Amino acid sequence: DAGITQSPRYKITETGRQVTLMCHQTWSHSYMFWYRQDLGHGLRLIYYSAAADITDKGEVPDGYVVSRSKTENFPLTLESATRSQTSVYFCASRVSTEAFFGQGTRLTVV
Amino acid sequence: EDKVVQSPLSLVVHEGDTVTLNCSYEVTNFRSLLWYKQEKKAPTFLFMLTSSGIEKKSGRLSSILDKKELSSILNITATQTGDSAIYLCAVEPRGGSQGNLIFGKGTKLSVKP
Numbered sequence: 001d002a003g004i005t006q007s008p009r010y011k012i013t014e015t016g017r018q019v020t021l022m023c024h025q026t027w028s029h030s031y032m033f034w035y036r037q038d039l040g041h042g043l044r045l046i047y048y049s050a051a052a053d054i055t056d057k058g059e060v061p062d063g064y065v066v067s068r069s070k071t072e073n074f075p076l077t078l079e080s081a082t083r084s085q086t087s088v089y090f091c092a093s094r095v096s097t098e099a100f101f102g103q104g105t106r107l108t109v110v
Numbered sequence: 111e112d113k114v115v116q117s118p119l120s121l122v123v124h125e126g127d128t129v130t131l132n133c134s135y136e137v138t139n140f141r142s143l144l145w146y147k148q149e150k151k152a153p154t155f156l157f158m159l160t161s162s163g164i165e166k167k168s169g170r171l172s173s174i175l176d177k178k179e180l181s182s183i184l185n186i187t188a189t190q191t192g193d194s195a196i197y198l199c200a201v202e203p204r205g206g207s208q209g210n211l212i213f214g215k216g217t218k219l220s221v222k223p
Binding site: 033041042045097098100101102103104 | 154211
C-alpha cells in the first residue's frame with residue numbers, strides 16, 4: 001500500500017525496557033521525522049532525517065535513538081523506556097510541500 | 111527560539127456558525143506556514159501558505175497569511191459537526207533544520223448540533 005505506515009499502533013511496555021517503533025514510507029521522500037504529541041504540548045520533534053544515513057536531533061531527543069539505513073525506513077528506539085515517554089508518536093515524511101503523517105503509535109510505559 | 115502560538119486553545123460553537131482560528135509565529139527566515147486538521151488519527155493537510163495576502167480556499171475553509179503581522183488565520187464558514195477536530199498550525203523556517211515543521215499546540219474546535 002502506498003503511504004506511510006507505523007507499527008505497532010498500540011504498545012504497552014514496562015519501565016526500563018527497550019522499545020522500537022517502526023516507520024515505513026513508500027514515496028522515497030527524502031525527509032522523515034518523528035514527533036511526539038502530548039496534551040498541552042502539541043507536536044514536538046524528536047529526531048529527523050534529511051536522507052539515508054543522515055539524522056539529527058530535534059527538540060526532545062533525550063532517551064531516543066534513530067537510524068536510517070534505507071530511505072524508506074526510519075525506526076525510533078527508546079533505549080530504556082520511562083513513564084515520561086508515554087505518548088502518541090507520529091512519523092512523517094515530506095519532500096518540499098506538506099508533510100504526510102502516519103497513523104500514530106500510542107505508547108504506554110507502566 | 112522559534113515558536114508558533116495558536117489561539118484560542120479551544121472553542122465550542124454551534125452548527126452554522128463561522129469561526130476564525132489564529133496562528134502567530136516567531137521564526138528566523140520564514141519559508142512557509144501550513145495548516146492541518148487532526149481528528150482522531152494522523153494530522154491531514156489543509157493549506158500551505160508562502161505569500162502574504164493571497165487567500166487559499168477549499169470549500170468552507172479558507173486561510174490567509176500576513177507576513178507583516180507574522181500571523182495567519184483559518185476561517186471555517188457554516189460549521190458542521192464534522193469540522194470538530196484539533197487544528198494545527200505549523201511553520202517551516204528557512205535553513206537550519208531543513209524540512210522541519212514547528213507546530214503550535216493546536217486549537218480544539220467542537221461543533222455542537
